[in-house]
Amino acid sequence: MSTFSTIAPATGLIADIGGTNARFALVDTLTGAVLRAATLSTDDHPGPVAAARVMLAEAAAAGLPMPGVGAWAVACPVLADAVDLTNHAWAFSIDATREALGLSRLTVINDFVANALAIPDLRPEDSVAIGPGGAGSADHPMVAIGPGTGLGVALLVPDGAGGWRAQATEGGHVTLAPADAADARLLDHLWPTHPHVSAERLISGDGLLLLYRTLAALEGVAARFDRPEAVSAAAMGGTDPLARAAMNRMYALLGTVAGNLVLSTGALGGVFILGGIVPATLDLFRASPFRARFEAKGRFRDYVAPVPTRVVTHPTPAFVGLARMVRAGA
Known part of the structure; x- marks a missing residue:
């Protein structure tokens, strides 16, 4: 069971996970505004759940509501539930990660898909x-x-x-x-x-x-x-x-x-x-x-x-x- 079980559909957990750093942010799901962000070294954490929990603990201490949904970008192909970073040892199950973090939905895409999706909004x-x-x-x-x-x-x-x-x-x-x-x-x-x-x-x-x-x-x-x-x-x-x-x-x-x-x-x-x-x-x-x-x-x-x-x-x-x-x- 997640340590962060409070569901708040108005916030979402986004992440850009590469071979060197994992960048997390808590965002408003209506406006997309970033409420809190943190950059963590992938070498300093055993996996994305542990890294996300560090950021979410800081957000909770600041009085921010916990996320109900997530959208993550990863530096590797995303072809099934199992995700294995190309240039780092992190590997995880999307569904197990969603459950561990108490999210109702977690969408995981290739990192450059996220970059491409940004272009119309730049x-x-x-x-x-x-x-x-x-x-x-x-x-x-x-x-x-x-x-x-x-x-x-x-x-x-x-x-x-x-x-x-x-x-x-x-x-x-x-x-x-x-x-x-x-x-x-x-x-x-x-x-x-x-x-x-x-x-x-x-x-x-x-x-x-x-x-x-x-x-x-x-x-x-x-x-x-x-x-x-x-x-x-x-x-x-x-x-x-x-x-x-x-x-x-x-x-x-x-x-x-x-x-x-x-x-x-x-x-x-x-x-x-x-x-x-x-x-x-x-x-x-x-x-x-x-x-x-x-x-x-x-x-x-x-x-x-x-x-x-x-x-x-x-x-x-x-x-x-x-x-x-x-x-x-x-």
């Missing part, structure tokens, strides 16, 4: 344009993509009735194809140890570190850094040309993958870039080859060139999408 100031700043084609899909612990990808598709339907994908695990000789050299170096080099393998936090180490090996120099945060900090600070080269190469690869998604899905509505890495290194991203590589599609350059690409700077876009679900009674 304000103009919640994102910045990279390249053309147009609105995109209103009757075509949009792509949500973003490197963080992994590489998330989801689609937002018009539902034919003036609304939108989000579609989960595992587009972060597509095979990464080289777009120039430097890409080919990288992949040739990696194939003996990584027979399948996916997009996520090089376009993510761990991917940035692997890129940096690979570039160091190819140039015959010692790698100075052993954490992706150190690589990005050195790149932003201008203290290490190799770190800057690794960031530029990661963003070039992201441009190639994002352009491929537009060609594959017809996402002429736009590409929205989320995740923890790009917004935190926005100046580097603006100056990177991302947009040039996005448009470098040969005979189909004119097809992708008008498509807007925007970096979402809202601090918790998944919360926006999850709040939309709670308001809709999903």
Whole structure:
């Protein structure tokens, strides 16, 4: 039986659970307003129930009503009741979690589905344009993509009735194809140890570190850094040309993958870039080859060139999408 058994349909528990952090919020189910939020390290808790109870105990101590429903986003496929995070050891049953937390309903979706669902509710100031700043084609899909612990990808598709339907994908695990000789050299170096080099393998936090180490090996120099945060900090600070080269190469690869998604899905509505890495290194991203590589599609350059690409700077876009679900009674 849940420690938090008081049912209050006017509040909902939303969560954005990734490989590094679990972000929880108590929201008003009518307005979607966040009443209380907390970010907890996934390594510090045995599972999502324990982490949620920490946040709910704080909310109860503050006099807030306990939630009656929940909507959670997780960094992995959601295909059945059993959920197993891709980049962390957390695994749980949706139904058992709902029962443990005293919720009448708990909806669990892929994290990038939540990010995609946020797009219609974002304000103009919640994102910045990279390249053309147009609105995109209103009757075509949009792509949500973003490197963080992994590489998330989801689609937002018009539902034919003036609304939108989000579609989960595992587009972060597509095979990464080289777009120039430097890409080919990288992949040739990696194939003996990584027979399948996916997009996520090089376009993510761990991917940035692997890129940096690979570039160091190819140039015959010692790698100075052993954490992706150190690589990005050195790149932003201008203290290490190799770190800057690794960031530029990661963003070039992201441009190639994002352009491929537009060609594959017809996402002429736009590409929205989320995740923890790009917004935190926005100046580097603006100056990177991302947009040039996005448009470098040969005979189909004119097809992708008008498509807007925007970096979402809202601090918790998944919360926006999850709040939309709670308001809709999903």
